[in-house]
Amino acid sequence: MNDMNPAQPLLELKGLEKRFELDRGFLETIKFRSGKIVRERREVHAVNNISLNVERGEALCVVGESGCGKSTVARLIAGLLTPSGGEIHYEGERIDNRSRHAMMPLRKKMQMIFQNPYASLNPRMTIQQALEEPVRYHNPEMSKSDVLEKVATVMRSVGVDPSWAKRYPHEFSGGQRQRIAIARALTVDPEFIIADEPISALDVSIQAQVLNLMLEAKNQRGLTYLFITHDLSVVQHFGTRVAVLYLGSVCELADTATLFENPKHPYTKALLSAVPQLKDDHPNHIRLKGEIPTPINLPQGCPFESRCAYANDRCRVEQPRPLQQADGSIVACHAVEEDRLES
Amino acid sequence: MTLLSVRDLTVKFATRDSSVTALNRISFDLAKGERLGIVGESGAGKSITGFSLMNLLSRPGFIDNGTILFQGDDIVKMSESQMRSIRGNQMAMIFQDPMVTLNPVLTIGQQMVETLRAHRKLSQKEAEQIAIVKLREVYIPSPEDRLGQYPHELSGGMRQRIVIAIALLLDPQLIIADEPTTALDVTIQADIMELLLELCQSNKVGLILITHDLGVVSQMTERTLVMYAGKIIEAGRTREIINDPQHPYTQGLINALPQQTQPGNPLKQIPGNMPSLAAIPNGCAFNPRCEYALDHCRTTAPEIVQYAHVEVACHEVSRLHSDKSEERSA
Amino acid sequence: MSTLETIPPPSLWVRLWDSNMGYSFRRNPVAVVSLIIFVAVALMAIFAPLVAPFDPYDPAQIDIMNSEYPPIWIEGADPSFLFGTDDQGRDLWSTILYGTRLSLLIGLCAVALQAFLGITIGLIAGYVGGRLDSLLMRLADIQLSFSTLMVAIIFLAVTQAMFGSETFNQYAIYFLIVVIGVAEWPQYARTVRATVLAEKKKEYVDGARVLGFGPLRIMVRHILPNSMSPIFVISTVQVANAIISEASLSFLGLGMPPSQPSLGSLISSGFDYIFSGSWWITAIPGVVLVVLVLVINLLGDWMRDVLNPKSFKG
Numbered sequence: 001m002n003d004m005n006p007a008q009p010l011l012e013l014k015g016l017e018k019r020f021e022l023d024r025g026f027l028e029t030i031k032f033r034s035g036k037i038v039r040e041r042r043e044v045h046a047v048n049n050i051s052l053n054v055e056r057g058e059a060l061c062v063v064g065e066s067g068c069g070k071s072t073v074a075r076l077i078a079g080l081l082t083p084s085g086g087e088i089h090y091e092g093e094r095i096d097n098r099s100r101h102a103m104m105p106l107r108k109k110m111q112m113i114f115q116n117p118y119a120s121l122n123p124r125m126t127i128q129q130a131l132e133e134p135v136r137y138h139n140p141e142m143s144k145s146d147v148l149e150k151v152a153t154v155m156r157s158v159g160v161d162p163s164w165a166k167r168y169p170h171e172f173s174g175g176q177r178q179r180i181a182i183a184r185a186l187t188v189d190p191e192f193i194i195a196d197e198p199i200s201a202l203d204v205s206i207q208a209q210v211l212n213l214m215l216e217a218k219n220q221r222g223l224t225y226l227f228i229t230h231d232l233s234v235v236q237h238f239g240t241r242v243a244v245l246y247l248g249s250v251c252e253l254a255d256t257a258t259l260f261e262n263p264k265h266p267y268t269k270a271l272l273s274a275v276p277q278l279k280d281d282h283p284n285h286i287r288l289k290g291e292i293p294t295p296i297n298l299p300q301g302c303p304f305e306s307r308c309a310y311a312n313d314r315c316r317v318e319q320p321r322p323l324q325q326a327d328g329s330i331v332a333c334h335a336v337e338e339d340r341l342e343s
Numbered sequence: 344m345t346l347l348s349v350r351d352l353t354v355k356f357a358t359r360d361s362s363v364t365a366l367n368r369i370s371f372d373l374a375k376g377e378r379l380g381i382v383g384e385s386g387a388g389k390s391i392t393g394f395s396l397m398n399l400l401s402r403p404g405f406i407d408n409g410t411i412l413f414q415g416d417d418i419v420k421m422s423e424s425q426m427r428s429i430r431g432n433q434m435a436m437i438f439q440d441p442m443v444t445l446n447p448v449l450t451i452g453q454q455m456v457e458t459l460r461a462h463r464k465l466s467q468k469e470a471e472q473i474a475i476v477k478l479r480e481v482y483i484p485s486p487e488d489r490l491g492q493y494p495h496e497l498s499g500g501m502r503q504r505i506v507i508a509i510a511l512l513l514d515p516q517l518i519i520a521d522e523p524t525t526a527l528d529v530t531i532q533a534d535i536m537e538l539l540l541e542l543c544q545s546n547k548v549g550l551i552l553i554t555h556d557l558g559v560v561s562q563m564t565e566r567t568l569v570m571y572a573g574k575i576i577e578a579g580r581t582r583e584i585i586n587d588p589q590h591p592y593t594q595g596l597i598n599a600l601p602q603q604t605q606p607g608n609p610l611k612q613i614p615g616n617m618p619s620l621a622a623i624p625n626g627c628a629f630n631p632r633c634e635y636a637l638d639h640c641r642t643t644a645p646e647i648v649q650y651a652h653v654e655v656a657c658h659e660v661s662r663l664h665s666d667k668s669e670e671r672s673a
Numbered sequence: 674m675s676t677l678e679t680i681p682p683p684s685l686w687v688r689l690w691d692s693n694m695g696y697s698f699r700r701n702p703v704a705v706v707s708l709i710i711f712v713a714v715a716l717m718a719i720f721a722p723l724v725a726p727f728d729p730y731d732p733a734q735i736d737i738m739n740s741e742y743p744p745i746w747i748e749g750a751d752p753s754f755l756f757g758t759d760d761q762g763r764d765l766w767s768t769i770l771y772g773t774r775l776s777l778l779i780g781l782c783a784v785a786l787q788a789f790l791g792i793t794i795g796l797i798a799g800y801v802g803g804r805l806d807s808l809l810m811r812l813a814d815i816q817l818s819f820s821t822l823m824v825a826i827i828f829l830a831v832t833q834a835m836f837g838s839e840t841f842n843q844y845a846i847y848f849l850i851v852v853i854g855v856a857e858w859p860q861y862a863r864t865v866r867a868t869v870l871a872e873k874k875k876e877y878v879d880g881a882r883v884l885g886f887g888p889l890r891i892m893v894r895h896i897l898p899n900s901m902s903p904i905f906v907i908s909t910v911q912v913a914n915a916i917i918s919e920a921s922l923s924f925l926g927l928g929m930p931p932s933q934p935s936l937g938s939l940i941s942s943g944f945d946y947i948f949s950g951s952w953w954i955t956a957i958p959g960v961v962l963v964v965l966v967l968v969i970n971l972l973g974d975w976m977r978d979v980l981n982p983k984s985f986k987g
């Protein structure tokens with residue numbers, strides 16, 4: 001029924017939060033502080049109040065520096081972690097509190113591709129076994145020849161040579177393995193793919209092969225992507241929209257073209273200016289000063305405040321809310337809201 | 344004036360029954376204060392080149408042939424003790440992972456003082472003073488306090504800056520930086536690169552920057568070597584290589600970058616993979632992936648020769664060039 | 674890519690021979706000799722009924738008059754008894770073959786039981802984690818804090834007293850397997866748990882979870898096959914230990930009865946005659962036991978060196 005509603009986003013994150021406990025077990029929480037024994041729990045605030053929509057057919061890119069919570073968001077959506085707060089809705093139905101069995105129908109719709117092609121395939125399974133397993137598991141009634149047929153079709157569609165079938169992953173290069181991992185995800189005919197830095201571990205010439213494959217799959221199968229990366233040139237090429245994450249919060253969300261033409265958040269500006277350009281002799285990147293805050297002691301105000309050139313007293317105490325701008329982008333920054341940024 | 348002159352450097356790895364060639368007759372020069380980039384894909388032999396220059400190859404690897412003249416002396420023939428007085432003192436190396444260089448159980452101060460006093464006659468106080476000056480040079484806030492901190496108490500970017508400060512401690516003539524920013528975020532990478540550039544320029548230090556990021560090379564270096572399967576296949580001024588690459592591989596590498604294609608269109612990919620060292624094809628190592636390859640490419644290896652503004656190792660470079668000019672005029 | 678297409682995948686045997694393991698095996702004379710000895714001993718033991726000239730379990734073939742003949746290279750020997758005879762007149766060579774068979778059988782079965790318990794518990798503890806993990810591992814600690822022999826002696830002595838020696842002797846082999854099997858499962862559980870913790874972090878496990886596979890499938894089909902190397906390594910040590918435990922218990926009279934002797938009970942039964950000149954009844958089975966345990970341990974050492982991930986160069 002929900003499919004009928006065209007305005008319905010495919011995926012909705014509502015105030016998503018994830019905290020990891022640093023001190024596990026009772027004994028670790030006991031600390032000695034200024035002469036007193038106290039019980040103290042430290043937590044990593046990996047994801048803080050993130051609200052996002054993923055529309056059907058788009059490629060939403062998530063960028064941000066290391067440790068800002070990109071993988072955690074991906075793993076929350078894929079159901080590998082349970083959120084500490086907030087909700088995840090898929091086609092209008094809440095999925096974050098479902099049991100493994102209730103998640104089963106969704107497993108065919110939503111798949112994940114991982115960063116490290118050297119670890120994401122089971123080293124003890126041949127390529128054929130790795131590709132057959134999900135087909136069999138999700139279609140127990142399928143005949144053996146149908147399974148083989150299905151696997152062969154997927155292999156052909158992603159350029160996995162059928163003669164690879166009897167070999168083990170260690171016999172392949174990183175790019176070939178990533179191809180196989182993509183093939184495996186596609187065996188269940190998903191409509192939504194979460195890709196966590198799928199090309200970061202690969203060489204430039206191989207990155208292009210894998211990116212092309214993913215674009216092709218998108219066009220042929222009408223896939224929707226949540227694409228995590230830290231490479232902005234890939235975002236510009238691949239993404240329809242971009243979410244910029246900083247310390248577990250979204251600081252800017254915009255169409256790709258808008259973001260690259262007119263970045264608004266001071267962090268986005270700094271990020272874009274820092275990308276080394278091929279043909280530009282005189283880069284003038286915006287130098288960020290100040291301490292990089294840790295997600296253990298979250299700053300009270302804006303997460304970017306300690307490194308921001310436009311920070312004022314309000315930034316230090318009040319968290320900026322994500323606000324819609326004239327060009328449709330959403331920015332969480334007091335300076336933008338107050339129009340204090342000189343452009 | 345040449346600082347470093349490498350001639351026909353060949354490095355092999357002993358394997359079970361024979362050996363494989365990791366570096367195949369590499370030759371290049373580096374002038375005093377010059378900045379040189381080495382680019383190439385994973386496994387091309389970039390790091391091995393760096394290690395050979397420091398005479399730091401570990402066991403299965405060995406220098407089979409060639410000379411490395413550093414300020415006129417051949418490093419290949421030097422004894423370990425002679426080498427030790429050069430390493431760290433006149434030549435320093437920065438690795439991708441700062442924890443390779445930093446000792447986790449010593450404070451930053453102890454490590455810097457130790458390094459200084461191993462090479463110079465200095466008192467503890469004097470050594471500390473120099474350390475503080477160097478830390479300030481790499482923009483570490485409140486360097487006096489940092490001396491007492493352990494490496495794990497600092498962020499990745501801060502650690503890499505300290506590694507740079509340590510590399511600069513003894514005012515070396517040459518810094519070899521092996522992917523110094525690959526593990527860091529772009530904003531921090533930009534800071535570190537700017538810092539390295541500034542320090543090399545102001546102190547007239549030679550820099551060999553090993554990376555696979557063409558953007559970084561383009562912003563940091565004056566000259567560039569492109570490596571493929573253990574050989575230098577193109578060498579020349581960075582600007583010329585980036586703007587007008589001659590070798591089909593270099594062209595492929597630059598064209599494969601997403602910036603070179605309109606969003607939404609497929610990227611221009613190089614087919615196939617880089618060969619492993621044990622299975623380097625006959626003739627030109629690139630020939631199975633090359634669209635210009637002819638029969639002689641499959642049998643004889645091309646020598647590196649001057650072509651246009653750069654040096655290229657490709658039999659068909661002139662054909663390729665005429666193709667391109669046609670394209671342009673069309 | 675083109676090279677991959679043309680060469681057909683080699684057979685398992687060729688792959689094994691060409692692999693790092695096969696190569697290091699060929700290059701290691703100690704391992705080769707150990708394996709040859711082990712295979713020879715094992716084959717002779719398995720085919721004892723075919724190899725042995727007499728059947729030591731058949732009273733009709735035993736003649737008390739033949740007792741205490743020395744081995745044939747000593748004067749006064751009977752040429753039909755290669756290693757001489759024991760105190761009951763059994764051919765020592767045949768008895769050793771049958772005894773080795775029993776010792777190996779008990780050792781392997783006990784280790785199979787240990788492995789079954791230990792791997793199951795280790796997999797569950799490592800994969801599920803949390804409270805269950807703590808509980809199972811504390812159990813393992815408690816089990817380990819008793820020595821195997823102590824547990825076995827108490828258990829076997831009590832059962833012997835309960836069932837009487839007649840019944841006990843009949844079922845001694847099962848009691849031995851169970852008691853040695855149960856006493857040492859924590860070795861496996863700990864090793865398996867440690868590897869599972871390491872494997873669980875790898876992305877292929879996440880990949881399997883995203884595909885919706887259940888925990889049982891992930892543990893058995895995905896994690897277990899990747900935890901086999903350490904299991905192999907400790908298995909060799911454990912087989913050697915189990916054989917020794919069995920021998921010690923039999924030596925103490927808590928194991929196999931003299932009518933169905935294992936190596937341990939043979940050594941024990943000959944012990945009384947060691948000073949009366951019939952040293953061979955104890956010494957020859959003793960040598961066999963030592964050689965057997967030694968070669969298994971040498972193979973285990975070699976395997977540990979090969980399979981240790983630190984000895985690979987990435």
Ligand SMILES: Nc1ncnc2c1ncn2[C@@H]1O[C@H](COP(=O)(O)OP(=O)(O)OP(=O)(O)O)[C@@H](O)[C@H]1O
Nearest residue numbers: 020021044046065066067068069070071072073295
């Ligand atoms: N299982 C965990 N236990 C404790 N802390 C965790 C755990 N997983 C992630 N974190 C912390 O949560 C924060 C966000 O991590 P995450 O892996 O999502 O970052 P990321 O943006 O994917 O970074 P990268 O670019 O390095 O992959 C980090 O500070 C990390 O240390």
Ligand SMILES: Nc1ncnc2c1ncn2[C@@H]1O[C@H](COP(=O)(O)OP(=O)(O)OP(=O)(O)O)[C@@H](O)[C@H]1O
Nearest residue numbers: 356365384385386387388389390391392403620986
């Ligand atoms: N100990 C070793 N034994 C055998 N081969 C080795 C050894 N160390 C390195 N090699 C090989 O030498 C080649 C060159 O390695 P090198 O580390 O120089 O590559 P690189 O260009 O630095 O790649 P990367 O970008 O991945 O750092 C590789 O093919 C590698 O497999």
Ligand code: SF4
Nearest residue numbers: 627630633640657658
């Ligand atoms: S020599 Fe031939 S194969 Fe090699 S790069 Fe040039 S054209 Fe291609």
Ligand SMILES: [Mg+2]
Nearest residue numbers: 070071072196
């Ligand atoms: Mg991540």
Ligand SMILES: [Mg+2]
Nearest residue numbers: 389390391521
């Ligand atoms: Mg390297």
